[in-house]
Amino acid sequence: MQSRRIRLVSLYSIPAILRNGSGITYVFITFVLGITITEPLLVFYESGILPIDEVLSKLEIAISVLLAAVSLEGTFPDLVDLGGKGELTGAAEWATYLLHQRPALLSAVFVLEMLCIPLFVATGAFNQLSGDLQFGAIRYQLLRVSRTELFLGRFFGMAAFSILLISTLLLAVVLYMGLRLDLYEWGELLAWGSRGILLFAVMSIPYVALCTMISANVRSPFGSLILTSAVISGVPLVSLSAMTAWAPLGKILYLLPWGFQHRLFHPDPQQALLAVAGCFAYTAIYLVLGCLLFRRRDL
Amino acid sequence: MSTSPAVPPSSALDLEGVTRTFGKLRALDGTTLSIPKRSIFGLVGPNGAGKTTLFSVIAGFLQPDAGRIEILDGLAPGDSRLLGRMSILPQDALFDRNMTIVDQLMLLRRLEGASRRNARLEVAEALTRVGLGDYLERGVSVLSHGMSKRLGIVQAFLGDPELIFLDEPTSGLDPRNAKRVREVIRELSVHATVVVSSHNLFELQDLCDHVAILDRGVVKAQGSMSEITRGARRLEIELERTLVGEERAAIEALAGVRVAEDLGGGRYIFPLEAIENEQGNRTVRAILGELLRREITPRSFREGSSLEEIFLQLTDDTSE
Numbered sequence: 049m050q051s052r053r054i055r056l057v058s059l060y061s062i063p064a065i066l067r068n069g070s071g072i073t074y075v076f077i078t079f080v081l082g083i084t085i086t087e088p089l090l091v092f093y094e095s096g097i098l099p100i101d102e103v104l105s106k107l108e109i110a111i112s113v114l115l116a117a118v119s120l121e122g123t124f125p126d127l128v129d130l131g132g133k134g135e136l137t138g139a140a141e142w143a144t145y146l147l148h149q150r151p152a153l154l155s156a157v158f159v160l161e162m163l164c165i166p167l168f169v170a171t172g173a174f175n176q177l178s179g180d181l182q183f184g185a186i187r188y189q190l191l192r193v194s195r196t197e198l199f200l201g202r203f204f205g206m207a208a209f210s211i212l213l214i215s216t217l218l219l220a221v222v223l224y225m226g227l228r229l230d231l232y233e234w235g236e237l238l239a240w241g242s243r244g245i246l247l248f249a250v251m252s253i254p255y256v257a258l259c260t261m262i263s264a265n266v267r268s269p270f271g272s273l274i275l276t277s278a279v280i281s282g283v284p285l286v287s288l289s290a291m292t293a294w295a296p297l298g299k300i301l302y303l304l305p306w307g308f309q310h311r312l313f314h315p316d317p318q319q320a321l322l323a324v325a326g327c328f329a330y331t332a333i334y335l336v337l338g339c340l341l342f343r344r345r346d347l
Numbered sequence: 348m349s350t351s352p353a354v355p356p357s358s359a360l361d362l363e364g365v366t367r368t369f370g371k372l373r374a375l376d377g378t379t380l381s382i383p384k385r386s387i388f389g390l391v392g393p394n395g396a397g398k399t400t401l402f403s404v405i406a407g408f409l410q411p412d413a414g415r416i417e418i419l420d421g422l423a424p425g426d427s428r429l430l431g432r433m434s435i436l437p438q439d440a441l442f443d444r445n446m447t448i449v450d451q452l453m454l455l456r457r458l459e460g461a462s463r464r465n466a467r468l469e470v471a472e473a474l475t476r477v478g479l480g481d482y483l484e485r486g487v488s489v490l491s492h493g494m495s496k497r498l499g500i501v502q503a504f505l506g507d508p509e510l511i512f513l514d515e516p517t518s519g520l521d522p523r524n525a526k527r528v529r530e531v532i533r534e535l536s537v538h539a540t541v542v543v544s545s546h547n548l549f550e551l552q553d554l555c556d557h558v559a560i561l562d563r564g565v566v567k568a569q570g571s572m573s574e575i576t577r578g579a580r581r582l583e584i585e586l587e588r589t590l591v592g593e594e595r596a597a598i599e600a601l602a603g604v605r606v607a608e609d610l611g612g613g614r615y616i617f618p619l620e621a622i623e624n625e626q627g628n629r630t631v632r633a634i635l636g637e638l639l640r641r642e643i644t645p646r647s648f649r650e651g652s653s654l655e656e657i658f659l660q661l662t663d664d665t666s667e
Contacts, residue, residue, distance in 0.1 A: 049427075053458050060446070060454045067445040184440030187408060188451070188502055191433050192458040195425075347408045 053193050057201025058208065061176075065209050068179075070269065074172025075213060078165075082217040085164055086157045093153060093229060100231075104147055107156050112136045112143040114159065117288065118310050120298040124288060145315040150240050151232040155313070157221055158244050162310060165248060166255045169210060170280040171273065173259035176202045177342075178272040181264075186347055195343045203260040203335060210256050211249040218245045247312040247324075254305050254330035255280060261338025265345060280304065305330050358417075359384045359510050359540035360405065365414030366564075367400055374400040375411070376564035382557070387536045389555035389572070390544040391654070393662050397564040398544040399438050402512050406435050419509055431459040436503040438514040442487040442495070448474070449483045452502055459506045473501045477527065492519045500528055504535060511535065513543045517550060529554055552576070552654040560661050567661040576654055580619040580627050582634060584648040589613050598637055603630035613646070 065071035092103050113131040116139035117124050130136050146155035177199070180186040189198060222241035226234055259276050266272040284306045291298030301307040311323035360382040367375040374397045382388045392398050403409040405416060407424035422429050442451055449470055456466035474480050477497040482490065490498060496519050503511055513532070517525040532541050532554060545551050551558065552572060559569035568575055589612075590598070598617065599606055603626065605618040619630050631650060638645055 056454060056457050060450060063450070064443060064445040071445075180443065184437055185443045187406070187435065187437045187440040188442065188455065188499075189458065190408065191406060191429070191435060192431055192455055194427050194430065344410070346410060 049194065049196055053197045054201045054204065057189075057193060057198055058203075058205035061202055061205030062209055065206065068175065070172060070175040070179075070273075071209070074168070074210075077171050078168045078213050078217055081164065081168065082161065083220070085160050086221055089153055089156050089160075090224070090229070093231070104152055107152070108140070108143045108147050111146060111156065111159050112139040114163075115139040115142050115310055118284075118301070118306065120287075120291065120295075120301065120307070123292045142315060146313060149315075151225070151237050153229070153231065154222065154225060154237065154240055154244065157218075158248075158313060159310075161218070161248065162251070162313075165214060165252060166280050166304075166306070166309075167277070168214075169252055169255040169259060170276040172213075173206050173210060173256050174263055174273040174276040175269045176206050176260050176263040178263045178266050179269045181267045181347060182269065190347065195347075196339055199260065199264055199339050199342050200335070202264075203257060206260065207253055207256045210252050214248050214252055215245045218248060244313075247320075250324050250327045251305065251309050251312055254327050254334060257331040257334035257338070258304070261334045261341070264338050264342040357383055359386075359419060360542075361415075361417045362401075362405070363415040365401075365404060365416060366412045367397075367404055367409060368412055374564050375404065375414075378414070378561070378564055378566055380559055380566050380569060382540060382542060384540055385536060385538075386540055386557045387532060387555045388540065388542045389551035389558040389654075390542060390561060391546075391548060391551060391558065391658055392544075392561035395563075396561045396662070398561055399514055400564075401561065402435060402437070402514050402542075402544065406433070406437075406512065408437075431506060432508060433510045433512075434503045434505070434508040435512040436499045436514055436516055440499070442498065444486060444488050447484050447486055448479070448490075448498065451487075452505060455502055456505055461506070469505065473505060474498075476531075477501055478524070493521060493524060496520055497524060497528075500531070504531065507538070509539050511539050511541045513541065515545055516543060517545065517547065525550070548655040548658055558654065560658055562662040568657070572654070575657055580650070582617045582619060582631055582648060582650055584615050584617065584634070584638075585646045586613040586615070586638070587644045587646060590615070590643070594641055594643065597641075598634055601630065601633045601637060603627070604634065 065074075092098055093100060109131045113124075113127045113136065116122065116127045116131070116136050119139065121127065121136075121139065122130070127136065134140065146152070146159070177186065186198070193201070218241065222237060225232065226237050258279065262275050262279070263272045266275055283304045284301060287298050287301035287306070290300060299307075305327055308323050308326045311319045312327075314320045314323065358381050360380070362378055362380045365375050365378040366373070376397075378397065378401060390398050390401070400409065404411050405418065405424060416424055418424065418426075418429060419432055442448075446454075449467065452470040452473070453463070453466045456469055457463065461469065471480065471483060474483060477500065479494060479497060479501070482494070487495060487498065496516070500513070500516055503513060516532070517528050520528060529550065532543065535541055543551065543555065555572055557570065558572050558575050560567045560575075595607060595615075598604060603620045605620060608616040608618075610616060617634060619627055627650075635645065635648070
């Protein structure tokens, strides 16, 4: 395996992503939906409909319920009930850290984006190899590059593109907050914003790897889109609804980083580092599994 | 599939008992084939004979179910040591519509180790050679079928491959470009082994020095073109005029000549009884001598069958 060939495949794949319909959709969805979901938070503050303290107290409950839910601490209805009564101690402390020790609106944006970005990746990174498999374009490269190099090259190209895209979105939000809202110091905003951008980059990588795995083994781009979207959105939905029937079924959430990715923003640095390690470990698993399947399949 | 180092140095490719099935369909059924180095090797067969499957298995796109494949000094398909030494023009593959032509070809050359500058120069030169020099910075969507085919041929010839597979390289090309492609193949065969599959048997007979006939995944015949086409000994001759009864009878009365077949327009086929080479040569000389003695001028003559006739004899007419 030659790193030079992997680098070349990834370098040449980036302009192709941009010229590709799915790449343009990826940019469009990430920016339009990414900005749209942050807008209500900013509108609440800018319009002054509700005082900021009231907004924060409602956000604190919502975020603590959400964090407790993805930590599999109970079923969603029970957690809503407990959250309303202020009985979610662990998750509430976590929410307090995000909303009171860090720029609150930016933390809220991070929590929302954390729920959406895996879905953006599913709709943007599904066509790394499946289109080339369908139309045979891959056959021109296969006698000049090994399957493993091709697989990894496409992954690195899409990962770089995704990181750039997501970072640009978050940077735009940070700059908007700094320029338009007179709420936080530039220093704390940039510090928290930079950390968030870095952690989102880490969080997106396993999802890109999952898309590479699916895309390399499904010959139709449409089939790949359906499968990546169904897996990435289906796992949390199935997990959270299945645990209402039997709590251990909630562990399905750990098939994807959904089960631990929120810990990237944990107040305890050790927990955050474990989540980073988890993201890399999942990336490695998806890549190894995907590559093994890709090397054996007919092309 | 196994690999052993015992490849004769004269062979660019050896296949033994290669089998590949798709469900119940046996596309390759114990295919055994040997392709000499530096040859232009024709692979012919009816539709569905397994030619494209065979190319795909050799290139490593498809995994064989059984059999042994040894490429360029005993390497198995997919071996990283083959990267850049082998190239293919696949039959139905499309180029990436999201990259410019120059980027696609430059990537292929750079993967083989060329610098960015050299890759660009080589690509520009190769595209100009097949009349696509003006399309360097364009996408493939602007190319016609024939132009896409020429682009496919360019990528197969890029670099310095030792073994080149061309799956129907001239289909869809106009006569001028088909001729140009044949010339390029001839030039390349000085340095490389070229394996060509085509339904144009006259083209292959003219172009190739070796040939194999594949039918339902089984190699029915293989060898040098002259061995294959001379298998059934006969003389096909075109005369300045039709033979009258007495003239024809005189030729048929020669030793080693059977009853002639009149193809019309002064064209005749004389089946030869001779099995031995020298005996056959004597008969051919006798026929020509008899014609000249009677002042009948032969316009053209060819000993042996055409590849097409051999093909029709050997392949099953129920193939699809």
